[in-house]
Amino acid sequence: MPTNDSDLQIQARRILDAIAFIPFVQCQPLSRGFARIPSRPGIYAIKHRINGLLYIGKTKSLRGRFSGGHKAFLWAWLDKYNDEDVRIAMQVISHWESPALLLELEAMILRATEPPYNVQIPTEM
DSSP, X not given: OOOSHHHHHHHHHHXXXXXXXXXXXXXXXOOSSOTTSOSSOEEEEEEXXXXXXXXXEEESOHHHHHHTOOXXXXXXXXXXXXXXXXXXXXXXXXXXXXXXXXXXHXXXXXXXXXXXXXXXXOOOO
């Protein structure tokens, strides 16, 4: 559990590195049930094989977030991305302290990456 801003920034950087630098072939391909995605809290990224990070988000249940649909998939389809070129990178958050922590981690990661499908990037708190 992060105890101060510095610890939080270190955790945010670790999560960002995990989702940004995982090789595309190791990311989860799109599927109907997303059975290989855990039902745990985490930070995730929709990644394109060439264009990199398209969208970053947070959720209390990674599988639940995708099994119900996701607007980034619709946008990727509208932008005519091949579905085999879009995958999911994720980092499970093992210590679920609060929704506020996930929100703060997500905001830090968004400010660092500015993915094109995130409509509004929160300003620094």
